[in-house]
Amino acid sequence: MSAAAILKLQASGFSVEQVSALAELVDTQAATKADVEAASHKLDQKIDAVEHRLELKIGELKSDLEAKFESVEHRLDQKIDGAEHRLELKIEGLDRKITEVNANTLKWVISAIGFQTLVLVGTIVGAVAALTRFIPVAPIIHQ
Template identity: 50%
Template structure:
C-alpha cells in the first residue's frame, strides 16, 4: 500500500494500527503486477502447449486418413481385378454351356432322324406284310 493511500486512510479516521493491518492484509491477498505477469506467462505456455498438441493431432489424423484412403483404394483395385477375373471366367463358362447345348441339339436331331427312319422302315415293312 502506497504512502498516499496510508495518509488518506489516516485522515479518514483510521488508526495507524488499522491502516497497518489493512496494508498487510492487502499485501498478502492482492495480486501484484508480477503475479499477474506470471499467470499470463503460464496461460501463454499452456495455450502454446495446447496449440502444439492440437496441431499434432491434426497431423496424425491427416496421416491416418491418408493411410485409410490408400488402403481403401488398394482394396478397390483388388476387388476390381477379382470381379474382372470372375467376369471373364463366367463368359468362358457360358460359352462352354452354349457349346454343349449346341452339341446336344445336334445329337438329338440325329437321334430323332434315326428314329423317324426306323419308324418309316417299320411302317413300310408292316404295309408289305399286311
C-alpha cells in the first residue's frame, strides 16, 4: 500500500492499527503489477496451446471430411455409371425391337402391295377376258 493511501486513511479517521492491518492484507492478498503480468503471460501461453490443439483438430476434421466427400463422390460416380450403362442397354434393346417392328411392317406392306397388285392384275385379266367374249374379234387379213 502506498504512503499516500495510508495518509488518506489516517486522515479520514482510521487508526494506525486499522491502517496497518489493511496494509498487511493488501500486501499479502492483492496482486502486484508483476503478478498480473506473469498471470497474463501464463494465460497467453495456455491460450496459444489450446489454439494450436484446435488448429490440429480442425485440420484432422477437414481431412476426414474431404476423405468422406471423396468416398461419397466415388460411390455416386459408380452408381451413375451403372445407371448409364443399364440405360444404354435398354436403349439398344429398344432400337433392336424398333428395327424388327420396322422390318415386319415393311414385309406386311410389301405383301399387301403384292397381293393388291395380283388382285388388280387378275381383275384386269378377267375384265379383258370377259370383254373379249362379248366383242367380236375381226379376223386379221394378211396381205
